[in-house]
Amino acid sequence: MKNIRNWILGALALLLGLGLVFIKQKDNSRKQSPEFMLLEMNDPSRLISTDKMAEKIISKDPILLLIDVRPEAEYNKFTIPGAVNIPLEKLLSEEAAEHLGSKEMEKVFFSNDDIYSTQAWMLARRNNYENVYVMKGGLNEWVETILQPAEPSPTASSEEFELYNLRKATSLYFIGGSEALSPEAFQEIKPPVGAKKKIDVQPKPQIQKKDEEEGC
Amino acid sequence: MGPLIPQGVIDPGWSYVIAMLIGIGFGFILESSGFSSSRKIIGLFYGYDFTVLKVFFTATIVAMLGLLYFNYAGIIDLNMVYVPPTFVKSTLIGGVLMGFGFILGGYCPGTGMCAVGIGKIDAIVFVIGLYLGIFLFSEAFPLIEPLYMQDSLGGQKITEALGLSTGVFVLLFIAAAVIGFNIAAFVQKKVKKVEY
Numbered sequence: 001m002k003n004i005r006n007w008i009l010g011a012l013a014l015l016l017g018l019g020l021v022f023i024k025q026k027d028n029s030r031k032q033s034p035e036f037m038l039l040e041m042n043d044p045s046r047l048i049s050t051d052k053m054a055e056k057i058i059s060k061d062p063i064l065l066l067i068d069v070r071p072e073a074e075y076n077k078f079t080i081p082g083a084v085n086i087p088l089e090k091l092l093s094e095e096a097a098e099h100l101g102s103k104e105m106e107k108v109f110f111s112n113d114d115i116y117s118t119q120a121w122m123l124a125r126r127n128n129y130e131n132v133y134v135m136k137g138g139l140n141e142w143v144e145t146i147l148q149p150a151e152p153s154p155t156a157s158s159e160e161f162e163l164y165n166l167r168k169a170t171s172l173y174f175i176g177g178s179e180a181l182s183p184e185a186f187q188e189i190k191p192p193v194g195a196k197k198k199i200d201v202q203p204k205p206q207i208q209k210k211d212e213e214e215g216c
Numbered sequence: 217m218g219p220l221i222p223q224g225v226i227d228p229g230w231s232y233v234i235a236m237l238i239g240i241g242f243g244f245i246l247e248s249s250g251f252s253s254s255r256k257i258i259g260l261f262y263g264y265d266f267t268v269l270k271v272f273f274t275a276t277i278v279a280m281l282g283l284l285y286f287n288y289a290g291i292i293d294l295n296m297v298y299v300p301p302t303f304v305k306s307t308l309i310g311g312v313l314m315g316f317g318f319i320l321g322g323y324c325p326g327t328g329m330c331a332v333g334i335g336k337i338d339a340i341v342f343v344i345g346l347y348l349g350i351f352l353f354s355e356a357f358p359l360i361e362p363l364y365m366q367d368s369l370g371g372q373k374i375t376e377a378l379g380l381s382t383g384v385f386v387l388l389f390i391a392a393a394v395i396g397f398n399i400a401a402f403v404q405k406k407v408k409k410v411e412y
Contacts, residue, residue: 010394013277013394014394020387021384023288
């Protein structure tokens with residue numbers, strides 16, 4: 001009887017060992033190596049400009065996920081429309097993992113400037129989350145370039161005027177309401193003589209969005 | 217989830233308490249396997265008792281299968297499990313010394329403590345010698361240190377050194393154990409029974 005028991009146990013051990021030959025050993029570590037992080041840090045492709053961001057929001061890019069990493073109080077005061085709030089200290093919590101874990105979504109971190117958002121990006125990359133980006137310059141640059149673009153000096157190049165016109169048009173989308181209706185907003189900005197004017201100010205998105213997104 | 221201490225599930229302060237509990241369990245298993253008898257342990261070298269071989273082989277297989285399947289299930293991260301560094305020269309010298317002590321005294325350190333626990337006089341003498349050895353080693357450490365620390369190969373794994381996949385190695389190891397146990401049983405039958 002004892003002999004049979006020994007044989008059964010031996011056979012069981014062999015069977016379990018055989019199983020290990022066929023199952024692939026998983027690497028449960030989700031962390032990236034320091035060498036990998038160093039390469040990642042020097043790669044500027046994580047940065048997305050505010051102009052690109054605005055374009056994505058206006059075109060209602062379905063895979064875009066904006067993540068505000070500032071504290072909740074600041075998020076409640078002001079944020080970019082459509083952004084979700086994951087404060088930096090909650091970045092590795094389980095709720096955050098639901099947002100960060102979706103591989104196909106393009107996750108863009110932003111804070112008041114680049115610092116907290118880059119920290120969030122580092123944490124996310126170190127934990128092997130893919131498709132994560134940082135909005136260059138954060139909300140400060142967002143306000144400077146999109147919400148209140150500064151008019152270029154009259155001697156500026158035509159490209160700068162084109163960019164300004166584009167930004168002004170974009171700002172109408174985000175600001176909407178009274179600001180959008182003020183005559184100033186419709187005023188055409190005259191580029192210097194000789195400059196090409198390629199981009200028209202299109203008030204279309206403003207009309208589309210007006211009732212939904214009133215005020216900021 | 218695991219390993220529990222490096223992942224911060226258990227505070228490192230508990231490690232001595234856990235070590236104590238594991239130690240009590242280990243001692244209990246040693247004693248109930250009959251390892252507090254020096255004759256039983258030495259039986260391995262004379263071929264009349266292979267309990268030591270069987271118990272340690274089985275323990276290794278159980279731990280190995282457990283860790284690998286836990287890793288597969290995502291319960292433990294094997295990459296975070298500490299692998300002590302390999303020192304070839306000092307391990308060889310230390311192993312030979314340990315072997316001499318083992319065959320002369322009839323105990324290894326753990327089983328010696330076990331035998332002291334049940335009051336064996338030879339084990340008490342053995343453990344006194346053990347502490348004497350520890351004292352001499354500590355005092356002479358500055359002299360031994362260059363040899364002790366020579367040529368660290370870092371945390372080496374046998375599968376990486378052999379270039380085998382973990383699964384294949386484990387299967388071969390278990391097969392070797394099963395064959396080894398059968399050979400042991402055969403030898404034990406042939407060798408004259410020793411009463412102890």
